[in-house]
Amino acid sequence: MGRSPCCDKNGLKKGPWTQEEDLKLMEYVQLHGPGNWRTLPKNAGLQRCGKSCRLRWTNYLRPDIKRGRFSFEEEETIIQLHSVLGNKWSAIAARLPGRTDNEIKNYWNTHIRKRLLRNGIDPVTHTPRLDLLDLSSILNSAQLNLSNLLNLQTLVNPEVLKLATLLASSSNQENLEMLLNNQMNQMNQTLNNQQLPNCIPIATSLPNSQLLNQESHNQYFAPDMVNMNNQIIDESLMPPCLPDHNPLILPSESDQFRAPGSDIEHKFNPTSQNFNFDSVLSTPMSSPTPLNSSSTLVNSSNTDDDRETYCSMFKFEIPEGFEFDDFI
DNA sequence: AAAGTCTGCAACCGCTTTCTT
DNA sequence: CAAGAAAGCGGTTGCAGACTT
Numbered sequence: 001m002g003r004s005p006c007c008d009k010n011g012l013k014k015g016p017w018t019q020e021e022d023l024k025l026m027e028y029v030q031l032h033g034p035g036n037w038r039t040l041p042k043n044a045g046l047q048r049c050g051k052s053c054r055l056r057w058t059n060y061l062r063p064d065i066k067r068g069r070f071s072f073e074e075e076e077t078i079i080q081l082h083s084v085l086g087n088k089w090s091a092i093a094a095r096l097p098g099r100t101d102n103e104i105k106n107y108w109n110t111h112i113r114k115r116l117l118r119n120g121i122d123p124v125t126h127t128p129r130l131d132l133l134d135l136s137s138i139l140n141s142a143q144l145n146l147s148n149l150l151n152l153q154t155l156v157n158p159e160v161l162k163l164a165t166l167l168a169s170s171s172n173q174e175n176l177e178m179l180l181n182n183q184m185n186q187m188n189q190t191l192n193n194q195q196l197p198n199c200i201p202i203a204t205s206l207p208n209s210q211l212l213n214q215e216s217h218n219q220y221f222a223p224d225m226v227n228m229n230n231q232i233i234d235e236s237l238m239p240p241c242l243p244d245h246n247p248l249i250l251p252s253e254s255d256q257f258r259a260p261g262s263d264i265e266h267k268f269n270p271t272s273q274n275f276n277f278d279s280v281l282s283t284p285m286s287s288p289t290p291l292n293s294s295s296t297l298v299n300s301s302n303t304d305d306d307r308e309t310y311c312s313m314f315k316f317e318i319p320e321g322f323e324f325d326d327f328i
Numbered sequence: 329a330a331a332g333t334c335t336g337c338a339a340c341c342g343c344t345t346t347c348t349t
Numbered sequence: 350c351a352a353g354a355a356a357g358c359g360g361t362t363g364c365a366g367a368c369t370t
Contacts, residue, residue, distance in 0.1 A: 015363090016338070038355065054356075055339070090358060105359070106337055 014045045015054055021046060025053055026061055059102045066098025070107055078104060079112060083126040168248075 017025075028044035034057055037050035046053060059065075070078070074096055081092045089101035089108075096104065109121075116123040 014340075050355080059338075101358075102338080110336055110356065183333080294357095 011040075012049050012052075014052070017060075021048070022056070022061060025056060029057060029061075034062075057101075062100075064098055065100065070099075074099070075107075075112065078108065079116075079126075082108065082112075082123075086124075097177075122223045 015023075024044050025040075026042060030039075032043075034054075037048075037054045040053050041048045041050055044053075048056075077096060077204075079091060081323055085091050087105075089105045093099055093101040095102050113123040118128075120128055122128070269314060
Protein backbone atom coordinates (compact mmCIF):
# COMPACT_ATOMS: atom_id res chain seq x y z
CA MET A 1 0.00 0.00 0.00
CA GLY A 2 0.98 3.58 -0.35
CA ARG A 3 1.71 6.22 2.20
CA SER A 4 -0.85 7.62 4.50
CA PRO A 5 -2.33 10.98 3.52
CA CYS A 6 -0.13 13.99 4.25
CA CYS A 7 -2.93 15.81 5.96
CA ASP A 8 -6.59 15.84 6.61
CA LYS A 9 -7.92 18.52 4.30
CA ASN A 10 -10.87 19.32 6.48
CA GLY A 11 -10.43 22.30 8.74
CA LEU A 12 -7.11 23.39 7.28
CA LYS A 13 -6.49 27.06 6.74
CA LYS A 14 -6.07 28.51 3.25
CA GLY A 15 -5.23 31.93 1.90
CA PRO A 16 -2.60 34.46 2.90
CA TRP A 17 -0.14 33.52 5.60
CA THR A 18 0.00 35.52 8.81
CA GLN A 19 3.21 36.70 10.47
CA GLU A 20 2.61 34.23 13.26
CA GLU A 21 2.35 31.33 10.85
CA ASP A 22 5.50 32.45 9.01
CA LEU A 23 7.35 32.59 12.28
CA LYS A 24 6.25 29.11 13.29
CA LEU A 25 7.27 27.69 9.94
CA MET A 26 10.64 29.46 9.93
CA GLU A 27 11.46 28.38 13.46
CA TYR A 28 10.54 24.80 12.70
CA VAL A 29 12.57 24.64 9.48
CA GLN A 30 15.56 26.29 11.16
CA LEU A 31 15.49 23.59 13.82
CA HIS A 32 14.70 20.55 11.68
CA GLY A 33 15.51 21.63 8.16
CA PRO A 34 13.18 21.71 5.15
CA GLY A 35 11.45 18.54 4.03
CA ASN A 36 9.12 16.00 5.54
CA TRP A 37 6.27 18.33 4.74
CA ARG A 38 3.73 15.69 5.56
CA THR A 39 4.33 15.85 9.27
CA LEU A 40 5.61 19.40 9.44
CA PRO A 41 2.31 21.28 9.92
CA LYS A 42 1.32 19.15 12.89
CA ASN A 43 4.75 19.31 14.51
CA ALA A 44 5.05 23.03 13.90
CA GLY A 45 1.57 23.74 15.21
CA LEU A 46 0.23 24.95 11.90
CA GLN A 47 -3.30 24.46 10.59
CA ARG A 48 -1.98 24.19 7.06
CA CYS A 49 -1.52 21.49 4.46
CA GLY A 50 2.06 20.32 4.05
CA LYS A 51 1.93 21.35 0.45
CA SER A 52 0.98 24.86 1.44
CA CYS A 53 3.89 24.96 3.92
CA ARG A 54 6.33 23.77 1.29
CA LEU A 55 5.18 26.45 -1.15
CA ARG A 56 5.36 29.16 1.47
CA TRP A 57 8.88 28.13 2.37
CA THR A 58 10.25 27.69 -1.15
CA ASN A 59 8.60 30.78 -2.60
CA TYR A 60 8.80 33.24 0.26
CA LEU A 61 10.51 32.31 3.50
CA ARG A 62 13.67 30.64 2.26
CA PRO A 63 16.61 32.75 3.50
CA ASP A 64 18.49 32.68 0.19
CA ILE A 65 15.67 34.27 -1.76
CA LYS A 66 16.67 37.48 -3.47
CA ARG A 67 14.09 40.19 -3.00
CA GLY A 68 13.43 43.22 -5.10
CA ARG A 69 13.30 44.11 -8.72
CA PHE A 70 14.91 41.94 -11.36
CA SER A 71 18.16 43.37 -12.64
CA PHE A 72 18.82 44.05 -16.29
CA GLU A 73 21.13 41.04 -16.43
CA GLU A 74 18.57 38.79 -14.78
CA GLU A 75 15.92 39.88 -17.23
CA GLU A 76 18.23 39.30 -20.16
CA THR A 77 19.06 35.85 -18.81
CA ILE A 78 15.40 34.96 -18.43
CA ILE A 79 14.68 35.92 -22.02
CA GLN A 80 17.65 33.97 -23.32
CA LEU A 81 16.83 30.89 -21.27
CA HIS A 82 13.15 31.05 -22.13
CA SER A 83 14.00 31.07 -25.82
CA VAL A 84 15.73 27.74 -25.27
CA LEU A 85 13.77 26.13 -22.46
CA GLY A 86 10.29 27.52 -22.93
CA ASN A 87 8.04 27.62 -19.86
CA LYS A 88 10.32 25.39 -17.82
CA TRP A 89 10.36 27.85 -14.95
CA SER A 90 12.13 25.58 -12.53
CA ALA A 91 14.94 25.01 -15.01
CA ILE A 92 15.23 28.76 -15.57
CA ALA A 93 15.14 29.41 -11.83
CA ALA A 94 17.96 26.93 -11.32
CA ARG A 95 20.21 29.30 -13.26
CA LEU A 96 19.09 32.42 -11.45
CA PRO A 97 20.36 32.16 -7.87
CA GLY A 98 17.93 33.54 -5.33
CA ARG A 99 14.95 33.60 -7.65
CA THR A 100 12.07 31.13 -7.48
CA ASP A 101 10.27 29.58 -10.39
CA ASN A 102 7.06 31.23 -9.23
CA GLU A 103 8.69 34.64 -9.14
CA ILE A 104 10.20 34.23 -12.58
CA LYS A 105 6.92 32.96 -13.97
CA ASN A 106 5.09 35.96 -12.55
CA TYR A 107 7.69 38.38 -13.82
CA TRP A 108 7.58 36.84 -17.25
CA ASN A 109 3.80 37.05 -17.47
CA THR A 110 3.51 40.56 -16.09
CA HIS A 111 6.54 42.31 -17.58
CA ILE A 112 8.65 40.51 -20.15
CA ARG A 113 5.87 38.85 -22.09
CA LYS A 114 4.01 42.12 -22.48
CA ARG A 115 7.10 43.99 -23.62
CA LEU A 116 7.95 41.36 -26.21
CA LEU A 117 4.40 41.52 -27.53
CA ARG A 118 4.55 45.29 -27.65
CA ASN A 119 7.71 45.04 -29.71
CA GLY A 120 6.07 42.64 -32.12
CA ILE A 121 7.91 39.58 -30.89
CA ASP A 122 6.05 36.38 -30.20
CA PRO A 123 6.92 35.50 -26.56
CA VAL A 124 6.43 31.80 -27.27
CA THR A 125 8.63 31.42 -30.33
CA HIS A 126 10.81 34.51 -29.77
CA THR A 127 10.40 35.40 -33.41
CA PRO A 128 8.72 38.45 -34.91
CA ARG A 129 4.99 38.34 -35.28
CA LEU A 130 4.60 38.63 -39.04
CA ASP A 131 0.94 39.52 -38.68
CA LEU A 132 2.00 42.77 -37.04
CA LEU A 133 4.78 43.61 -39.45
CA ASP A 134 3.87 46.43 -41.79
CA LEU A 135 5.30 44.79 -44.89
CA SER A 136 3.58 47.15 -47.29
CA SER A 137 5.51 50.13 -46.02
CA ILE A 138 8.72 48.16 -46.38
CA LEU A 139 7.98 46.91 -49.86
CA ASN A 140 6.75 50.27 -51.07
CA SER A 141 9.99 51.95 -50.12
CA ALA A 142 11.47 53.71 -53.15
CA GLN A 143 15.04 53.03 -52.10
CA LEU A 144 14.56 49.40 -51.24
CA ASN A 145 15.57 46.93 -53.87
CA LEU A 146 12.59 44.62 -53.99
CA SER A 147 14.30 42.07 -56.19
CA ASN A 148 16.93 41.59 -53.51
CA LEU A 149 14.25 40.74 -51.01
CA LEU A 150 12.57 38.29 -53.34
CA ASN A 151 15.85 36.63 -54.19
CA LEU A 152 16.50 36.12 -50.52
CA GLN A 153 13.08 34.83 -49.63
CA THR A 154 14.48 31.43 -48.73
CA LEU A 155 16.90 33.02 -46.32
CA VAL A 156 14.55 34.92 -44.11
CA ASN A 157 16.65 36.06 -41.22
CA PRO A 158 14.53 36.28 -38.07
CA GLU A 159 16.88 38.86 -36.65
CA VAL A 160 16.25 41.12 -39.62
CA LEU A 161 12.53 40.74 -39.22
CA LYS A 162 12.76 41.34 -35.51
CA LEU A 163 14.62 44.57 -35.97
CA ALA A 164 12.46 45.54 -38.91
CA THR A 165 9.41 45.12 -36.75
CA LEU A 166 10.85 47.40 -34.14
CA LEU A 167 11.84 49.96 -36.68
CA ALA A 168 8.54 49.79 -38.49
CA SER A 169 6.72 50.38 -35.24
CA SER A 170 8.84 53.44 -34.64
CA SER A 171 7.85 54.84 -38.06
CA ASN A 172 11.47 55.51 -38.81
CA GLN A 173 11.46 54.64 -42.48
CA GLU A 174 14.95 55.94 -43.14
CA ASN A 175 16.53 53.74 -40.50
CA LEU A 176 14.48 50.80 -41.61
CA GLU A 177 15.73 51.07 -45.17
CA MET A 178 19.30 51.48 -43.99
CA LEU A 179 19.08 48.46 -41.78
CA LEU A 180 17.49 46.22 -44.38
CA ASN A 181 19.99 47.27 -47.04
CA ASN A 182 22.77 46.56 -44.63
CA GLN A 183 21.42 43.17 -43.69
CA MET A 184 20.91 42.23 -47.31
CA ASN A 185 24.50 43.11 -48.08
CA GLN A 186 25.61 40.80 -45.34
CA MET A 187 23.37 37.97 -46.45
CA ASN A 188 24.52 38.36 -50.04
CA GLN A 189 28.10 38.05 -48.93
CA THR A 190 27.27 34.97 -46.94
CA LEU A 191 25.55 33.51 -49.98
CA ASN A 192 28.48 34.29 -52.22
CA ASN A 193 31.02 32.77 -49.92
CA GLN A 194 28.97 29.66 -48.99
CA GLN A 195 30.61 29.21 -45.64
CA LEU A 196 29.92 29.31 -41.92
CA PRO A 197 28.82 25.72 -41.48
CA ASN A 198 27.57 25.86 -37.91
CA CYS A 199 27.52 29.45 -36.86
CA ILE A 200 26.06 32.58 -38.34
CA PRO A 201 27.20 35.88 -36.89
CA ILE A 202 24.41 38.34 -36.43
CA ALA A 203 25.07 42.02 -36.57
CA THR A 204 24.22 44.25 -33.70
CA SER A 205 25.20 47.73 -32.74
CA LEU A 206 25.66 47.15 -29.05
CA PRO A 207 28.53 48.84 -27.32
CA ASN A 208 30.55 46.54 -25.09
CA SER A 209 29.08 48.09 -21.99
CA GLN A 210 25.78 46.43 -22.74
CA LEU A 211 27.14 42.94 -22.89
CA LEU A 212 26.63 40.59 -19.99
CA ASN A 213 28.22 41.55 -16.75
CA GLN A 214 30.80 39.25 -15.22
CA GLU A 215 28.39 37.55 -12.85
CA SER A 216 25.91 36.60 -15.54
CA HIS A 217 28.68 35.69 -17.90
CA ASN A 218 30.19 33.31 -15.37
CA GLN A 219 26.86 31.56 -14.95
CA TYR A 220 27.03 30.33 -18.51
CA PHE A 221 30.67 30.26 -19.34
CA ALA A 222 32.08 28.75 -16.23
CA PRO A 223 35.85 28.26 -16.11
CA ASP A 224 35.54 24.50 -16.35
CA MET A 225 32.98 24.50 -19.14
CA VAL A 226 33.79 22.31 -22.10
CA ASN A 227 32.86 22.59 -25.73
CA MET A 228 31.18 19.97 -27.91
CA ASN A 229 34.44 18.09 -28.17
CA ASN A 230 34.78 17.90 -24.39
CA GLN A 231 37.68 20.33 -24.41
CA ILE A 232 37.92 22.82 -21.62
CA ILE A 233 37.41 26.29 -23.00
CA ASP A 234 39.78 29.02 -22.01
CA GLU A 235 37.77 31.70 -20.23
CA SER A 236 39.50 34.45 -22.16
CA LEU A 237 38.28 32.95 -25.40
CA MET A 238 34.63 32.79 -24.46
CA PRO A 239 32.16 35.04 -26.17
CA PRO A 240 31.62 38.39 -24.47
CA CYS A 241 27.89 37.98 -24.70
CA LEU A 242 25.23 35.32 -24.61
CA PRO A 243 24.32 33.82 -27.95
CA ASP A 244 20.82 34.76 -28.91
CA HIS A 245 18.71 31.63 -29.03
CA ASN A 246 20.96 29.05 -27.53
CA PRO A 247 22.97 30.44 -24.67
CA LEU A 248 24.12 27.10 -23.40
CA ILE A 249 25.72 25.77 -26.56
CA LEU A 250 29.29 26.76 -27.06
CA PRO A 251 31.02 26.73 -30.40
CA SER A 252 33.04 23.74 -31.45
CA GLU A 253 36.40 23.87 -33.09
CA SER A 254 34.89 23.61 -36.52
CA ASP A 255 32.80 26.71 -36.02
CA GLN A 256 33.78 29.81 -37.91
CA PHE A 257 32.93 33.39 -37.21
CA ARG A 258 32.87 36.42 -39.37
CA ALA A 259 32.17 39.97 -38.38
CA PRO A 260 29.13 41.48 -40.07
CA GLY A 261 30.16 42.77 -43.45
CA SER A 262 33.70 41.54 -43.08
CA ASP A 263 35.55 39.14 -45.33
CA ILE A 264 37.87 37.99 -42.58
CA GLU A 265 37.04 34.65 -41.05
CA HIS A 266 37.85 33.59 -37.53
CA LYS A 267 37.92 29.96 -36.65
CA PHE A 268 37.01 29.05 -33.11
CA ASN A 269 39.89 27.17 -31.63
CA PRO A 270 40.11 26.97 -27.85
CA THR A 271 43.76 26.04 -27.99
CA SER A 272 44.80 28.88 -30.23
CA GLN A 273 46.18 32.04 -28.70
CA ASN A 274 45.31 33.91 -31.87
CA PHE A 275 41.60 33.59 -31.57
CA ASN A 276 39.46 35.80 -29.42
CA PHE A 277 36.04 37.23 -29.84
CA ASP A 278 37.24 40.78 -29.55
CA SER A 279 39.17 40.36 -32.76
CA VAL A 280 35.98 39.30 -34.48
CA LEU A 281 34.08 42.21 -33.09
CA SER A 282 36.73 44.75 -33.89
CA THR A 283 37.06 43.67 -37.52
CA PRO A 284 36.05 46.65 -39.63
CA MET A 285 32.86 46.24 -41.55
CA SER A 286 32.96 46.60 -45.29
CA SER A 287 29.37 47.75 -45.51
CA PRO A 288 29.04 51.40 -46.52
CA THR A 289 26.29 51.91 -43.98
CA PRO A 290 27.43 51.78 -40.39
CA LEU A 291 25.10 49.54 -38.51
CA ASN A 292 25.09 51.77 -35.50
CA SER A 293 23.10 54.24 -37.54
CA SER A 294 20.11 52.64 -35.87
CA SER A 295 21.63 52.58 -32.45
CA THR A 296 19.19 55.06 -31.05
CA LEU A 297 16.47 52.58 -31.70
CA VAL A 298 18.06 49.39 -30.51
CA ASN A 299 20.16 50.67 -27.70
CA SER A 300 19.14 49.75 -24.22
CA SER A 301 17.79 52.73 -22.38
CA ASN A 302 17.63 51.00 -19.00
CA THR A 303 14.28 52.58 -18.31
CA ASP A 304 11.58 50.56 -16.62
CA ASP A 305 9.62 49.56 -19.68
CA ASP A 306 11.87 49.95 -22.62
CA ARG A 307 14.98 48.11 -21.71
CA GLU A 308 15.30 46.47 -25.10
CA THR A 309 17.76 43.70 -25.05
CA TYR A 310 20.01 43.17 -27.99
CA CYS A 311 22.83 41.22 -26.52
CA SER A 312 23.24 38.86 -29.42
CA MET A 313 26.61 38.93 -31.04
CA PHE A 314 26.46 35.44 -32.40
CA LYS A 315 23.72 33.03 -33.13
CA PHE A 316 24.45 29.35 -32.77
CA GLU A 317 22.54 26.67 -34.51
CA ILE A 318 21.66 23.66 -32.40
CA PRO A 319 23.61 20.60 -33.44
CA GLU A 320 21.62 17.72 -34.83
CA GLY A 321 20.81 15.11 -32.27
CA PHE A 322 21.22 17.43 -29.34
CA GLU A 323 18.66 16.65 -26.66
CA PHE A 324 17.55 19.50 -24.46
CA ASP A 325 15.98 17.14 -21.99
CA ASP A 326 19.29 15.33 -21.54
CA PHE A 327 21.03 18.63 -21.09
CA ILE A 328 18.54 19.84 -18.52
C1' DA B 329 -13.96 61.96 -3.90
C1' DA B 330 -15.91 57.85 -5.74
C1' DA B 331 -16.28 54.23 -8.94
C1' DG B 332 -14.22 51.51 -12.27
C1' DT B 333 -10.18 49.40 -14.26
C1' DC B 334 -5.59 47.72 -14.26
C1' DT B 335 -1.49 45.54 -12.32
C1' DG B 336 1.42 42.60 -9.65
C1' DC B 337 2.02 38.75 -7.03
C1' DA B 338 1.07 35.28 -3.38
C1' DA B 339 -1.32 31.29 -3.14
C1' DC B 340 -4.02 27.69 -4.90
C1' DC B 341 -5.34 24.01 -8.34
C1' DG B 342 -4.61 20.10 -10.84
C1' DC B 343 -1.63 17.23 -13.45
C1' DT B 344 2.70 14.42 -13.72
C1' DT B 345 6.59 12.26 -11.71
C1' DT B 346 8.84 10.21 -7.88
C1' DC B 347 8.89 7.67 -3.86
C1' DT B 348 7.28 4.59 -0.16
C1' DT B 349 5.01 0.70 1.52
C1' DC C 350 5.06 -5.04 -8.92
C1' DA C 351 1.15 -2.22 -7.79
C1' DA C 352 -1.18 1.19 -5.28
C1' DG C 353 -1.36 5.45 -3.59
C1' DA C 354 0.62 9.55 -1.35
C1' DA C 355 4.34 13.08 -1.56
C1' DA C 356 6.80 16.09 -4.21
C1' DG C 357 7.42 18.89 -8.16
C1' DC C 358 5.80 21.80 -11.55
C1' DG C 359 3.18 24.98 -14.68
C1' DG C 360 -1.23 27.30 -15.13
C1' DT C 361 -4.67 30.01 -13.02
C1' DT C 362 -7.07 32.77 -9.65
C1' DG C 363 -8.14 36.16 -6.10
C1' DC C 364 -7.17 40.20 -3.97
C1' DA C 365 -4.89 44.44 -2.49
C1' DG C 366 -3.07 48.50 -4.05
C1' DA C 367 -2.27 51.70 -7.86
C1' DC C 368 -4.05 54.16 -11.45
C1' DT C 369 -7.60 56.33 -14.43
C1' DT C 370 -11.90 58.46 -15.48
